[in-house]
Each structure stands twice: as structure tokens, then as C-alpha cells.
Amino acid sequence: MEETVQHFKKRSPKRKQERFGKTISLVATIFIVSIVFSILFFVASRGLRTFTEHGVSAIDFFAGTAWRPGEVSDAGEPLVGAFPMIAGSFLVTIFSALLATPFALGAAIFMTEISPKTGKKYLQPVIELLVGIPSVVYGFIGLTVIVPFIRQIFGGTGFGVLAATLVLFVMILPTTTSMAVDTLNAVPRYYREASFAMGATRWQTIYKVVLRAASPGLLTAVIFGMARAFGEALAVQMVIGNAALVPDSLTTPASTLTSILTMNMGNTVLGTLENDVLWSLATILLFMSLFFNILTRWIGKKGAMK
Amino acid sequence: MAVNPEETDLNKKHIVTLNEKEPLAISTKDLHVYYGKFEAIKGVSLEFEKNKITSLIGPSGSAKSTYLRSLNRMNDEISSAKVTGEILYKNVNINDPEVDVYTTRKQIGMVFQSPNPFSKSIYENIAFGLKRHGVKGKETLDKAVETSLKQAALWDQVKDKLNQSALALSGGQQQRLCIARAIALKPEILLLDEPASALDPISTSQVEETLIELKENYTIIIVTHNMQQASRISDRTAFFYLGHVLEYDETRKIFTNPTIQATEDYVSGHYG
Amino acid sequence: MKLKRMITTTTITIAGLFLGACGPVVEQESITVVGSTAMQPLVEAAGEQFSSENLGKYINVQGGGSGTGLSQISAGAVDIGNSDVFAEQKDEIDASKLEDHLVAVVGIGPIVNPEVDVDDVSLDELAKIFTGEITNWSELGGKDRKIVVINRASGSGTRGAFESIIFQEGQKSMITQEQEANGTVRSIVSSTPGTISYVAFPYFDDSIKALHVNGFEPVDENVYTNDWVIWAYQHMYTNGEAEGLTKEFIDYMLSDTTQENLVPRVGYIPVSKMEVERDLDGNVTDIEK
């Protein structure tokens, strides 16, 4: 009797194995999380120095429109108004998302509802390839094709928000499309069958049933695309013109957080205001990506509750 | 007349216990299962006889599968699930966190509703569990694979393609492979959760025959929705209803002369 | 089984590589040179040549910008920091610890789109273009066309040198398009009508038109004499006195063979050819020969 109890209570090697497995997989997870935190800490601690160490007021930084790091205003305040870049980043992000969303949703609907076979055979690889094209190449094509094109049509130099929007449009298309495809695929088959059984046409089914059911997921897809647009650096830098001016038209040179960041990082000295203020821009980027994530989570939750 | 929760007296029960001549395989005492705040099993005490087939029947939602899954502590895997009460196996309460769940499961095997062979070869499907439990030596393994496939009445059909993928087998063959996989570990008890519900009638009867042959060596507890199946193969039957067992008796008695009204309604097909 | 083998092999491979990397490097020496992107091609070319002549000695040349070069050399993280500005011109760099080695001179010249029909500007006009006072080519005798100014990134060494020479006290460049690198600037100027920018001489080519300033052509000979006033020293900074391989390499850079062959071939001007010298504050004096 006691023996059987012992037999059952004896710790089999499996327990040890389980603990081992749980530990190493948890270590891997914590490793990733700690990378995230060290980046956050590292970037934010440098970025905050603009305000703590150099005494720039937050209002001057976020709302100021004069960006001349290294120079001071007549009142002796450093000229580090980041508003032009913030505005530029938001504009290119919003415009490229506006442009890409119909295409991405269209392609996703096509791939899931209209012709899954053709979709899988042709569109899927196309989308995957678009992801694989390096940003440098996008920037290069933007510079040699899109900028001159815009110049011919709208005049000016061709550099600006419009050029960046067009480049980003192609760059975020795959992100948004593939996430939208996943979302649409997750809508249960019987939703569609029920709708068809009621005599609805294909488009009615898509529009009234599938898209409704998938709307939180689709919104998430769009936001992820926006997050990608917000963070893209090299390609945007090559086509936006990098003028720290609040954009007053789509075809005049502007700048984004990333473009100014990439361009100036190497030319500034660690620890100076010129350098720290760039890290402040990076901090904004970080918090924006945090914000995009929280937003998608929130949408996901709301969608789930409905 | 349908079974109606309001009309059914859940306190009226008829549950037999085993006498001295009938050896006990496993039993539960006042077993409760909770999923969060929801109480799925509300105090079930049953005794299962060795080398017999016992059927668990009852309408959907009667929690018979939940009960079955607590017998080898598969409910441990559901983080919100909590099981209280005793599960006595060889006089040990195996529903004790101290008890090694892996040793338990090895001795109480389980076969699921739809066949779930691993995406490995037929041979590996059987040998895999053995190897993971420390069985070594090609000869020993070969022998064990052959024996369990024979016991599961699958040997003749697959002996020439042991190295082929198990996923290429038919549904009935896959389910018998799963049975073979479970018995390869030489468990004493075999739990089956509606093992034939995904199969066609011919495969079903093959599985049933296999079970009847297996009873010589194993104690079998099977959840089924199929009344005929229960009456064909099982020695005892327990009728589950809303987390309670209302009646537990010889299968013959349950199907011909049940004590409880709700059981009669159910086995005679009056239920919904 | 397979997975296990895969993991084992992987581990061994990685371990091997790490061990290999951390193990003693026999008879091999290397130094790291970081900084100015404009100097990178020159130093890289010199490094390659140096390695091929001195087996087992490697010069690892990286860009990153003058700011990076100066901050990294100050921190002692690298062996040589390249910069196209004087260390003293960058705040927060303790220039007293650094030792300056002038390895070359580079001319910087305004370039315009080939369609621009202005060939010569005065230094004053050039300054006014970049401050935004002159906005149309017609003001300079050309066709009526808006001037599009492309500047270099603020803090870029080339921009620092350019502005410190063309601007008078109190003049400031207008906020305009900026680009990071010589190459990008050149390709934009070559393709955008009405543009003006400036690049280092080595980047001159047929796709753009180089302007004359004060009547002088942007050629090396004019730089020697300071007739072409827009030029900058190329600095290699060491933290304290150069030693060992660092010294060897700097000596190699300054050697007659390198100065007379490689430097001009890459498009830079040997320091020895200069007939004037310029100090930190921009005062130019003749060199007694």
C-alpha cells in the first residue's frame, strides 16, 4: 500500500523535464521582453535629457516650429521645435494608410472571398515579394521614378509628402493586406453560408456580413500598416526632401521624425543637445509604436466584446 | 415526454456499488469539477469493476466527458479547471497534486473522440510513447508495436507499411492505431471519449469488436452518445445528467428496466 | 532525434565561431577608424593598400559621420576618428586630449543642375542663395527660374566647412531640403531643375555643373593658392599620441607615396601641395616655402 503511494508520488523524470522546458522557454521570453525594455529605457533616458539636462520645455519641443539644433533663439532658447517632423510623420502615415487601405482590403477580399485559388497562386507571392524588397531599393526607385514623376505633374522639386506617401503606400500594402487576409479567413464559413442561403449576393455577403464581422481585425491591420509607415526611415528620407518645415502643400519638401533622425545621428556628438534631441525624436517614435499597439489591443478587445 | 430539468428530481439516484467478488479498478468519491465559478460535476461517486466495459451515457452537457477526463487528470491542462474529491486507484488518491500526473496517465490511457494519430509513421506512433518512457532496444520495441497493433486488430492491415505515415490510414484504422498507441504503454485502464462518433458504421463495429477483445486485459470506461453501442458492448452503464450521475447499474438493467424516470426517458429516446 | 542533432550541431558551430573569434589572434593586428563619411572612400582605399603592403595588418574603416568619429575617439572606443571639421568646433569634445593629423585637403564646390544657365557667382551671391535672399536665377543673370536649395544635414562636416567660409557674421542658412550625403545630393541636383547644392570635389561629374566662384574654377590648383576659398582639411584624430599600428597607418597616410599618388587619385588634395594654411578661426596665411 505504502509502496503504491510511493510509486505514484515518486517524481518521474518528466516533472524535471517539464520544469526544464518551462524554464528555458520562459527565459527566451524574458530575454525578448528585456530587450524591449532595455531599448525603451535606453532610448527614453537619452531622449528625456533634452528636457532634464538641457532644460528645453516640452511645449517648445512639441509645438515649436523652428528646428535648428545647435542654434539659439534671440531669447537664448535652443531652437529644437519638433513640430514640423511630427506633423510630417503623421501626414505621410495617414495619407499612405488612406491610400493603401482600399487596395489592401480589396486584395484581401479578392484573395479570401472572390477567388481564393488565383489569390493564393498569384497575389500571395506578390504580397510576400513586396515585403522582401529592401527599403533602400524602394527609396532608390522613389528617387529615380516617383520624384521626377511628381515634378512633371505638379511642378516644384517633386520631393515632399506626396512622394513619401506613394513610396510608403507600396511599402505598407503587404503588411495591411496579409493581416487583413488572416482576419477575413478567421470569419467562420457558416456566416457566409447563412447569408447566401438567405439569397444575398456575393457582394452583399461580403459587405454586410463578412466585413462587419471582421471589422475590428481589419482596423488592426490598417493600424499595423500605419505603424510600419510611421517607423520607416531610409526610403522616406530619400524622397521627402528633409526640410524641417511644417508642410504647407503635398509637393513641397517636408520631413519626418525618422528622416531627420537617420540623417543627423552620425553628425552629432553623443551627450550634446543636438544629439539628445534626436533621441527625443526616437522616443516619440517608440511611444507612437507603443500607442499603435495599445490601440490595436483595445480595438481587439472591443471587437471581442461585441 | 421529455426530460425536463424542472421535473427531474436530481436527488433521486440509483447507484450500485461493487461487492467483494467484483474487483475494483478505479473509483471516485464525491468528485466535483469546477470551471472557474461554474460547477460542471456536482459530486459523483462511482466504482468501476476490473476487466469490464463501463459506459457513460447522458445528454449533451451532462459533463460525462469532463468526468472521464478527470480520471486521468487531463483536466489539469485546463488552467481554470479545479477538481475536488477523491479518485482512488490502487487505493491511492490520484487526485492529489503530489501524485505524479505522468505516472498516472501512463497507467490510465485515453483515446479521443476524433482519431489523432501523430504525424509520424505508423511504427513511430506506437513506439514513440514507449521510447519516451524509457523503453529501449529495437527488438523490445518491435515486439511491443506488433503486440499492441495485434490487440487493436490492426496488425494484418498495416504490417507491411509500418514506416508509412499514419495520416494516410482510414479513419477507423487511425482510431484503432490510437487505441494501439494507448495500450502499448500497458495501462490498466483505458478511457475512451466517444471513440466512434467520427467513424462510419463499419469502422464503428470494428472498433467495438476490438474493445470487447481488449476487455480481457483492460478495464475500459467509454463515453458514448450511441445507445446501441452502450448496450452492445458495456457491462455497466452510468447515466449522467447535468453534472450528476442519476443511475448506475448493469447495462441490461439500465436499458430494460431503469429505476429512475429520467434514465428511462433518455434510453427510450424521449429525450430532446 | 533529428531536432536534437540539429541543436547540437548548431551549438557546436556557434561555440566554435565564438571560441575562434575570442581566441588569440596570431600575428594579426587591426585598428578601427570611424567617422566622416566624406573621408571614408579615401581612408578605405588607403587602408586596403596598406594591408596589401603589410600582411597581417588590417585597417577597419567605418563611416558614421564626423560627430560619431569625434565622440568615439574621445571615448577611446576607436583608434582613429575621422572628421572634416576641427575637433574644437564641436561642443563637448575635449579637443585638448586629441591629436590632430591633417591628412588631406578637400575642395568643396557649389553644383547646379546642368540646365541652370548661370556659370559664375560671387561668394556673396552664393551666401545669399543659401540664406534665401536670392531666390531666382534671374537675379544672377540667368533665366527666370526658381532656385531650389539643397543643403547638407546640419552638423555635417561638409556643411560646417561650407557655411563657415561663405557666410559672414550673422548670416544663417534658410531652412530647406537637406540630404545626408554627397552622392544623394549629386543625384538630386542632376535630376531636379533649378537646384543648387554643394559637394566635395571628388563627387564632381558630368551629371551636374560645377559653378565658378569669384571667377575661379573649382579645380585643385586654385585650392593650393586659396583662390578657391571653399576647402577643408581632412582630419584624423588620435586620442593622445599615435602609437603602434595607428602611428604606422597615419605615417603611411602622410607618406609621400600616398600623398602623391593615392590622395589625388581619389580626388583629394595632398596637404603638401597647399601654399597656404588655415587655422581654427579661419585665418589664412601663406606658407613659407
Add this chain to the structure above:
Amino acid sequence: MTPKKADKIAVNVLYGLSGIIVLILASLLTYILVRGVPQFSIEFFTQPAKTFEVGGGIIIQLYNSFYLLLLTLLISTPVAMGAAIYLSVYAPQNSFTTFVRTAIEVLSSLPSIVVGLFGFLMFVVQFKLGFSILSGALALMIFNLPLLTRTIEDSLTAIPSSQREGGLALGLSKWETVTRIILPAAMPGIITGVILSAGRIFGEAAALIYTAGQSAPALDFTNWNPMSITSPLNIMRPAETLAVHIWKINSEGLMPDGPDVSAGASAVLILAVLSFNLLARYLGKKIQKKITSA
């Protein structure tokens, strides 16, 4: 408008939108290849790059790209696999898990330039790894981890839970179940995911400029001693990759044939990504077949 007509219009619009996407990619590809392929020559693929002369090749950059890719995958795959296993098997449904998932997603939307700068100050300067393949691989690991973790986790959870139950019912630990049953079954998906992520790594430049560096010292392809600087195996040497090379040519390149080299290198890059995609499809299909068929 009748529903039928609306349906017809909508379907046509969808065809149109999808067609435009295909058209965009087709013209992108054509443009890159038409400009780039004519630059291909034996010299282009066998010669090292030249700093200021005509006729440089890309052999070293091409090799570096592959080597860096390999190292990155070697480092990041086990970590991603571990995290994916934790999230799909062990992670309880609580706020810690939500927190972990958010953290991973934040990492995935980090601009690669930020990753590069972090890598520079952390690996290159702080850990004193210098501009090296190792620094680059670590930076790319950060860049690659979120996507890879998610792909692997998706592949793992795509395996029916009945497989997991089957393993557990045999008295196996979750660890055994996931590593020996789920993982092999999920292999086609995982391999496809890994290869697709390889395409992204291959084309990444911003994260590498400050980590793996922008110079490519000459390699001696007969020297396989990983301690030697000229050895292709050395992981402590700086290594400019193809994508970085394109970036550098466009920004500070002095070679007169810069645009040609850049176009050629872009074409090589695209072709490599293209072949990764084809390989992913082919391997995925092949393994799938091997698992399911006789």
C-alpha cells in the same frame, strides 16, 4: 441599382484593385531587373568592390549578406522558438502574458534605425564587439525576433489541440509533447516563416549601418581559420552587406559606375528574395507531403 448589378461592379472593382497591386509589383520588378541584370557579369559576381574605380564587384558583400543571414537565423531561431513555445504552451492567461505579447509587438514595430542605433551603442560600444558580423547579427536578431516568434507561434497553434492531448494522454510532459509532436508537425509552417523572414533580413540596411559596419575587408576564401581576419568565417570582422552596399553607393559612393553597381546589386537582392520565396514554398510543400502521405 439592383443587388446583382452592385455585385458585378464590386467584383470588378476588386479585380481592378488586385490587378493594380500585381501591376505595381510587376513594374517594380521589371524596372529593377531591366536596369540591374545588364550589369551582371562574371567579374560582377567574382570581384571585390572598388572604392573609386570602375568595375567593382559584389562578391564579398554578397557572401557577407548570406553569412550574416545564417548567423542571425542561428541566433534568433532558438530564442524565437523558446518564446513561441512558452506563449503557446505554458503561458497562463493573465496580465503578464498580455504584457509579454504587447512587448513583443512593440519590438516588431520599432523603426529599424532605432534598433541599429541601440545595437551600435550596446553591442559595438558597450560590449566592445566593434563593427562586426556578430554585432550585426545581434542587431538583426532584435529586428527579426518579433516576427519570427509570431510566425512560429502561429504555426504551433495551427496544429490541432488533439495532437497535444494525444501526447499528454500518453503521460508525456508538455515539453515532450511540444518538442516531439507539435514542433515536427508544425515544421512546414515554421520553415516557410523562417525563410520569409530571411528575405526581410537580407534586405535590411538601416539596422546594419552602425553595427556590422560599412566596410568590407578583403576576404581570402581559402582561409577557413575563424580567427583570421581575412577568413570568411570570422565573426568579429566588419561586414558590409549587399543592402548596406547599395545604400553606401547611393550616399557616398565615389566609383564612377556607382549607379550601375547599385542597380546590379539591387537586382541581385531582389532575385535572392525571390528565390527565398520560391524556396519557402517548395520546402513547405515538400515537407507537408512527406508528413501526410505514405
